[in-house]
Amino acid sequence: MPTGFLTDAERERLDSSPAQVVPGDLDTYFTLTRSDRRQIPRTTSAANRLGFALQLGALRFLGFCPDDLSTIPEAVVAYVARQLDFAPGEMARYGRRGQTRTEHLRQIRSHLGFRKPTAGEMAQLESWLVDRALEHDRPTLLLQQACEHLLSIRIERPGVTQLERIVASARRRAQQQTCGRLAPILTKDCKARLDGLLTVDADIGRSSLAWLQQSATTYSPQMILATLEKRARCRQWGVDRWDVSALTPNRLKFLAQIARRSTNQALQRMPEQRRYPILVAFLYQTLIDLTDEALDLFDRCLAEAYHRAGRDLEDFRLSVARSTNEKVQLFREIGRAVLDPKVKDADLRRTIYRRITPDELRDAVEESDRIIRPLDDHYFDFLESRYTYLRQFTPEFIDAITFRSSGDPALIKAVDLLRQLNAERRRVLPDEAPLEFVPARWRPYVNDNPDPTKRRHYFELCVLWELRGALRAGDVWLAGSRRYADPQTYLIPREEWPGLRTEVCREIQAPEDGTDRLREREQELSGLLDRVEALLAKGGDVRMEGNDLVVSPLEAEQKSESTAELERLIDERLPLVELSELLIEVDGWTRFSDDFEHAGGTERRIREIRNHLYSSVLA
Numbered sequence: 133m134p135t136g137f138l139t140d141a142e143r144e145r146l147d148s149s150p151a152q153v154v155p156g157d158l159d160t161y162f163t164l165t166r167s168d169r170r171q172i173p174r175t176t177s178a179a180n181r182l183g184f185a186l187q188l189g190a191l192r193f194l195g196f197c198p199d200d201l202s203t204i205p206e207a208v209v210a211y212v213a214r215q216l217d218f219a220p221g222e223m224a225r226y227g228r229r230g231q232t233r234t235e236h237l238r239q240i241r242s243h244l245g246f247r248k249p250t251a252g253e254m255a256q257l258e259s260w261l262v263d264r265a266l267e268h269d270r271p272t273l274l275l276q277q278a279c280e281h282l283l284s285i286r287i288e289r290p291g292v293t294q295l296e297r298i299v300a301s302a303r304r305r306a307q308q309q310t311c312g313r314l315a316p317i318l319t320k321d322c323k324a325r326l327d328g329l330l331t332v333d334a335d336i337g338r339s340s341l342a343w344l345q346q347s348a349t350t351y352s353p354q355m356i357l358a359t360l361e362k363r364a365r366c367r368q369w370g371v372d373r374w375d376v377s378a379l380t381p382n383r384l385k386f387l388a389q390i391a392r393r394s395t396n397q398a399l400q401r402m403p404e405q406r407r408y409p410i411l412v413a414f415l416y417q418t419l420i421d422l423t424d425e426a427l428d429l430f431d432r433c434l435a436e437a438y439h440r441a442g443r444d445l446e447d448f449r450l451s452v453a454r455s456t457n458e459k460v461q462l463f464r465e466i467g468r469a470v471l472d473p474k475v476k477d478a479d480l481r482r483t484i485y486r487r488i489t490p491d492e493l494r495d496a497v498e499e500s501d502r503i504i505r506p507l508d509d510h511y512f513d514f515l516e517s518r519y520t521y522l523r524q525f526t527p528e529f530i531d532a533i534t535f536r537s538s539g540d541p542a543l544i545k546a547v548d549l550l551r552q553l554n555a556e557r558r559r560v561l562p563d564e565a566p567l568e569f570v571p572a573r574w575r576p577y578v579n580d581n582p583d584p585t586k587r588r589h590y591f592e593l594c595v596l597w598e599l600r601g602a603l604r605a606g607d608v609w610l611a612g613s614r615r616y617a618d619p620q621t622y623l624i625p626r627e628e629w630p631g632l633r634t635e636v637c638r639e640i641q642a643p644e645d646g647t648d649r650l651r652e653r654e655q656e657l658s659g660l661l662d663r664v665e666a667l668l669a670k671g672g673d674v675r676m677e678g679n680d681l682v683v684s685p686l687e688a689e690q691k692s693e694s695t696a697e698l699e700r701l702i703d704e705r706l707p708l709v710e711l712s713e714l715l716i717e718v719d720g721w722t723r724f725s726d727d728f729e730h731a732g733g734t735e736r737r738i739r740e741i742r743n744h745l746y747s748s749v750l751a
Contacts, residue, residue, distance in 0.1 A: 136296050137271040146275075146292045148203035149190065161193035162208055164215050171243045173236075178218045183226030184236045185212050191240055195283035201227065246286045253287060258298050258305075265306035267382040274299045310387075310409045313378035318408050325369055326411040330396040339396050340365075341411075344418050348425055351432040353524035359429060360525075360532050363422040371415045372612055379413070387413035423533070424615045427603060430529055434600050437522060441514035448514075455499060462488060462496050510573050512590065519589045526596060527554040535599070537608045538620070542568040544608070546595045553588075561588045570594055715746055 138146070153162075164172075168188060172181050186204060187197045189212060198204070206220065213220045227233045241247060249257075257278060264277055275295055282289050289295070311318070329341045336343050344362055348355045366372070376384060391399065391414035399407055465487050469475060475483045484493075530551050537544045545566045553561075561584065570578050577590040602608035606619045624632060637644045643652070668676055673684040691699075719725050725745055 136293070137300070138275075138292065138296060142272075143292050147198060148200065149194065149198050149205065149208075151205060153193070153205055153208050157193060158208065158211055162189035162212055164188075164212070167243075171239065172216075177222075177225070178216075179222045179225035180232060180236075182209075182213055182216060182218050182222050183233070184240070185216060186223070187233070187236055188240045188244070191237075191246060191288070192244055194289070195246075195279060195287075196289040197237055197240075241288065244286070246288050249282070249287045249290055254290070254294075254298060257281065258302050261299060261302035262305045262309070265302050266309065267380050268386050269303060269306065269383075271296075271299050271303065274302065307406055307409070310379060310383065311405045314376070314409055314412055317374050317376070317412060322412075323404075323408060326408055326415075329411060329415075330400050341391070341396055341399070341414075344414075345392055348429055351429045351436065353433065353521065356426060356429045356433060356525040357528060359422055359426045360528055363419065363426060364532060366415055366419040366422065369415070371419045374412070374416055376412070376416050384413045384417060388417035390414075420612060420614050423610070423613045426529065426533070427610075427613070427616055430525075431600055431603070433525075434522070434596055437518045438515060438597070441511045441518065444514040444517070445511040459496055459500060462493075512574065512577050512593070515593055516577075516586070516589050519593065522593075522596070526592070530554065533610055535608050535610055536618070537602070538618070539607050542566045543595070543598055543602060546591075547599060550592055550595055559588055560584045561591050565591065569598055571598070712746060712750060715749060719746075 164185060168185070171188070172184050174181075176184075183201065186201060186209065189208070190197050190201075190204065201223070209223050210220045213222070260281060261274055261278055264274055268274075275292075278295055278299065279289055329344075330339055332338060333340050333343070344366075348359055387410045391410050394410075399410065402410070466484055469483045469487060470480065472483075530547060531554065535544055535547055546569060549562075549565055553559075567579060571594075574590070574594045578587065578594050581587040581590060599608060603616050609616055609618045611618075624636070633644060643649050667674065675682050719742075725742055728745055
């Protein structure tokens with residue numbers, strides 16, 4: 133691992149004062165207190181007094197004093213000079229005698245409580261950085277954290293080169309500890325399997341690493357099956373049984389990200405101590421991601437089938453609109469004949485047939501059977517027409533994933549029943565099938581359907597649709613998922629809550645007794661209801677009509693003629709500019725593009741990087 137990871141430009145920047153100091157920092161760090169003023173030598177020249185004050189502020193602000201004080205922004209020099217009633221130009225004569233700066237800095241250290249770092253403190257800093265490096269491995273961020281840590285404990289920051297060596301050593305130790313913590317996983321067979329990820333697999337025509345790196349691009353049944361196959365391969369390798377709790381989640385994500393960005397050749401060139409933890413983290417995170425991806429694809433595919441069923445119903449209604457109108461006209465003729473008091477009951481059929489022939493009536497009845505829809509039409513029959521399409525992946529999906537529920541187990545029993553029916557290749561739903569989870573709108577299709585085959589179809593579709601909703605609501609969850617994990621895992625564990633109860637309640641300023649909290653909320657609600665009743669009694673835009681709360685719509689504010697004329701004049705004077713030109717002009721004012729850094733923490737290699745940045749922002 134290289135010791136120096138900074139470019140010459142970055143080292144120069146870190147050894148200098150920042151080009152700009154925001155007003156808040158200027159007031160905080162460069163305002164001279166009474167105690168500061170007492171430390172400034174009174175018997176020396178104006179240049180020395182100004183230089184002393186600037187070094188004092190720089191050490192307090194940066195944690196070190198730049199060797200070249202001319203890098204301190206002119207605004208800072210002017211700010212400090214105004215406090216001492218000196219001209220900023222006096223600063224040019226400071227430090228002609230090198231010993232003066234050294235003596236001043238020694239006195240400033242003593243005044244601010246700073247000290248030069250010892251070898252032992254640098255060793256402690258390295259150990260502190262190892263813990264940070266076990267969470268992330270970005271060297272520039274570790275360097276920044278080291279500087280902030282030294283400033284917080286009032287140790288003067290050493291040279292950047294020395295800090296680079298400490299950061300590099302901390303990263304090496306973090307890698308060694310990472311490999312050591314994963315030693316129980318890294319058996320001989322596991323290492324061979326990890327190395328196999330980087331070789332071409334004849335069955336898939338590329339390396340397993342490249343195969344697993346590719347995410348799903350559509351939510352088709354074929355893509356869902358491909359995702360399930362990847363997930364099954366990871367479980368076949370035993371990834372779901374790996375215990376990686378010795379590493380922090382951030383460390384695992386960081387190592388996995390390295391694998392996702394790396395090629396086979398780059399990983400093969402890495403030493404084993406670094407390569408194996410990266411591949412372990414990659415497989416572990418990939419299994420979680422594949423589980424979430426499979427559920428997301430299932431969600432989207434089922435939703436798309438449901439929406440298409442709705443569109444099919446609309447198309448059907450449009451197609452039968454003419455026939456529906458004809459049936460209404462026919463019904464009108466029959467109704468007139470039935471309601472005509474001149475027509476006797478015995479002559480009713482003969483009268484109707486004079487107006488409508490028996491063949492016309494028979495055809496109308498048969499066509500009505502085709503176009504009639506339920507009163508509460510949920511177009512589940514159109515969804516059932518996509519049953520075969522969904523069956524391309526649903527048996528494998530249900531068989532691959534074990535769902536769990538903390539509430540009503542009826543839905544989980546239904547999923548288990550589907551898994552059993554698929555395994556036994558049974559097409560008819562047994563009489564003891566659990567139906568408690570079936571909502572009212574599905575019951576005519578599932579509970580009361582006389583066709584056993586259709587009943588099985590509707591039962592399966594209902595299970596899938598309710599499973600989708602339960603996953604979204606958190607009522608159903610599964611192990612090994614991040615997005616669809618047990619909601620209890622987001623809470624404080626029950627066994628730990630008694631010990632944390634007092635501290636948590638103090639932090640959120642809530643009583644420990646839940647009854648007291650409910651009583652407080654009841655009083656607050658009572659007070660709010662009194663205010664609401666007073667408002668409702670006044671009437672107006674918000675009022676009660678029976679048991680309904682009515683809120684009148686807001687009326688648009690009418691613009692005066694002078695306002696409309698002013699808007700027109702402003703519009704005429706505003707220039708028409710390209711959005712890209714506007715973005716570049718705003719960047720010229722604010723320089724926001726300077727805050728975008730290279731993802732790898734390195735210096736930009738392309739001169740036109742700003743043009744690429746503008747394109748990305750616009751995209």
